[in-house]
Amino acid sequence: MRPIRSRDNALVKHLHALATSARERRKTGETVLDGPHLIAAALDHAFPLKRLVVAETALQRGEVAALLARAPAEIERICLDDALSSHVSPVDTPSGIVALIDTPRPPDGAGHAEFSGDVVVLDGVQDPGNLGTILRTAAAAGVADALLTEGCAQAWSPRVLRAGMGAHFVLRIREQADALALLAGFPGPRLATALAPGARSLYELDLAPAAAWMFGAEGQGLSPALLSAADGLVTIPMGEGVESLNVGAAAAICLFEQRRQRLARTAAGR
Amino acid sequence: MRPIRSRDNALVKHLHALATSARERRKTGETVLDGPHLIAAALDHAFPLKRLVVAETALQRGEVAALLARAPAEIERICLDDALSSHVSPVDTPSGIVALIDTPRPPDGAGHAEFSGDVVVLDGVQDPGNLGTILRTAAAAGVADALLTEGCAQAWSPRVLRAGMGAHFVLRIREQADALALLAGFPGPRLATALAPGARSLYELDLAPAAAWMFGAEGQGLSPALLSAADGLVTIPMGEGVESLNVGAAAAICLFEQRRQRLARTAAGR
Incomplete structure (x- = not known):
């Protein structure tokens, strides 16, 4: 994977906006999962990931490599250089991997809903x-x-x-x-x-x-x-x-x- | 009460240091309680307050006035102008009243302690x-x-x-x-x-x-x-x-x- 190195890259801009703006998340219906733990939890529950975005130096880390090996092959992998990876991370200490996802939208409906439990x-x-x-x-x-x-x-x-x-x-x-x-x-x-x-x-x-x-x-x-x-x-x-x-x-x-x-x-x- | 208006006042400096520095609190064995709720809780438990420090414009507020009326008379009351009051408050939205207290020091001892419950x-x-x-x-x-x-x-x-x-x-x-x-x-x-x-x-x-x-x-x-x-x-x-x-x-x-x-x-x- 050749890493992206430009802040002007459209995906980089989009991820940065999702990481930092509630409005952007609401507008696009997307969000980012930061870190191996959350992404592993998503995979455990067969939750669909749209893209996996990895910092260049995180590729070698065991936890990240294992996630990349485990995620379905059809999910696009994108590599960023480390500075850009921090730029798109929503947390202060970036983990080196984020996933782009669609926010689930359960049926709202105007009326009442059916519930299966508590x-x-x-x-x-x-x-x-x-x-x-x-x-x-x-x-x-x-x-x-x-x-x-x-x-x-x-x-x-x-x-x-x-x-x-x-x-x-x-x-x-x-x-x-x-x-x-x-x-x-x-x-x-x-x-x-x-x-x-x-x-x-x-x-x-x-x-x-x-x-x-x-x-x-x-x-x-x-x-x-x-x-x-x-x-x-x-x-x-x-x-x-x-x-x-x-x-x-x-x-x-x-x-x-x-x-x-x-x-x-x-x-x-x- | 005539309000203090100078940042160079020794008490103002001391309160600001306690509000912002863990080291200062450790060194002096003192801390500040911010807001009517915490101060009322201290009074409820007969916890000794050393000083009550009030913002000039908070004096008229019912909650603050009631606290001042209720606190034992021997506790010194000090008034600060509003800018200084924010300066000595440890929180982002100052409540207008802080109390200076000694941090309790339960007996440590090198050995075991006696406990009366859980x-x-x-x-x-x-x-x-x-x-x-x-x-x-x-x-x-x-x-x-x-x-x-x-x-x-x-x-x-x-x-x-x-x-x-x-x-x-x-x-x-x-x-x-x-x-x-x-x-x-x-x-x-x-x-x-x-x-x-x-x-x-x-x-x-x-x-x-x-x-x-x-x-x-x-x-x-x-x-x-x-x-x-x-x-x-x-x-x-x-x-x-x-x-x-x-x-x-x-x-x-x-x-x-x-x-x-x-x-x-x-x-x-x-």
């Missing part, structure tokens, strides 16, 4: 690290669908992808989602964490049925419309002198309590 | 947001002590304090801790999360006895010395296609499973 609704979660971490937790807990309201960070941005650690290839993610409309036909409970009076302890709930968990942004919490649509308010019993949990921690506790109850039920049914 | 050991957790979030989760779960190894971020830095949301006033935090030596006489199990063979499911463990939970940094995991000191390796059962959890999520799941088991036991004993 759903997480994330409302106004703006911090990319928090958003990616919650997606990763939800995928690990076996959740199938994530609905992200308008105020959330862009799910397929490099920082959210990095924190998600591959969760994007496991979950079906709908962005700019009208969560209430999409959940119109959802058969299970809509649960919201709250410290409000009348909230029931997480540990007293029967979490066997598929649920829609709604988590709001740190500080503001859930929007009033979502909060009033909740069938149940759930509280996590906390120690004295502490008021609240980080939204990512709260999501982890709720989603894995659900997982624990289901595993216990399966074990008891054996 | 302990979390955080090993090499460098990300301030992650570290603060785990401290917050630990406090909410009722943990009493946190041991931070050398590679961790500085616990009393502004970013860790902000993510901790008051946990610093609930936990006893030892930094630069020789965790193995301190835990020498600890009566309960030393538990480490791992995907290693032989790890037992979190949900099969009896978590009634006080435990020392050891969490390693994302990526590297626990240091070999801590890992080999673990009495039990614990795994969190995850869904298919997902390898791992963020360390903050893993800590939340483990510490609140422990809390759930204890609450269930207390309820059953009634």
Whole structure:
């Protein structure tokens, strides 16, 4: 492979724009995966890659070479000199390999959607690290669908992808989602964490049925419309002198309590 | 109060150094709390404040005025003009009030320590947001002590304090801790999360006895010395296609499973 050496190259310009601009990603419907871990996760889930772009000096690195050997032959490989490779990388310490992909577009529809299992609704979660971490937790807990309201960070941005650690290839993610409309036909409970009076302890709930968990942004919490649509308010019993949990921690506790109850039920049914 | 207007003022220089320099904080044993929430949390726990420093235009704000009215009279109040107030604030969007405090110094000792309950050991957790979030989760779960190894971020830095949301006033935090030596006489199990063979499911463990939970940094995991000191390796059962959890999520799941088991036991004993 002869490396590209010019910043004026159209592909280089395009990758740089995708790495640095949320608007460009939205306009083109494309994004970049940075690093061997994310690209390997995409391949593990048979997620289609459009192009693999490698730094000249990374070609010899075992991890990168293995990825190139493993990726389907029809995916175009492109080599950049090292300076250009840093230029198109969305992270501060470039890994030497990025993949160009199309952002998946699950059917939105104006009306309600069909869901095959649990759903997480994330409302106004703006911090990319928090958003990616919650997606990763939800995928690990076996959740199938994530609905992200308008105020959330862009799910397929490099920082959210990095924190998600591959969760994007496991979950079906709908962005700019009208969560209430999409959940119109959802058969299970809509649960919201709250410290409000009348909230029931997480540990007293029967979490066997598929649920829609709604988590709001740190500080503001859930929007009033979502909060009033909740069938149940759930509280996590906390120690004295502490008021609240980080939204990512709260999501982890709720989603894995659900997982624990289901595993216990399966074990008891054996 | 007549506001200070000069950057050459000794207190202004000192506060600016504390806000921006880990070395200065270490050298002086002092730090700053930024914002009404953290300062209110300190007052809630009768944590001693040395000085309250307020921006001129923040004096009229209800939240700030209420704090000033509530804080013990012997705490000196100092007013800065707004530009200086931003200069001494450790955050990008200054809240208009900071408090100067001494960083607590729990007894280190060369040998082992006495612990009254559960302990979390955080090993090499460098990300301030992650570290603060785990401290917050630990406090909410009722943990009493946190041991931070050398590679961790500085616990009393502004970013860790902000993510901790008051946990610093609930936990006893030892930094630069020789965790193995301190835990020498600890009566309960030393538990480490791992995907290693032989790890037992979190949900099969009896978590009634006080435990020392050891969490390693994302990526590297626990240091070999801590890992080999673990009495039990614990795994969190995850869904298919997902390898791992963020360390903050893993800590939340483990510490609140422990809390759930204890609450269930207390309820059953009634």
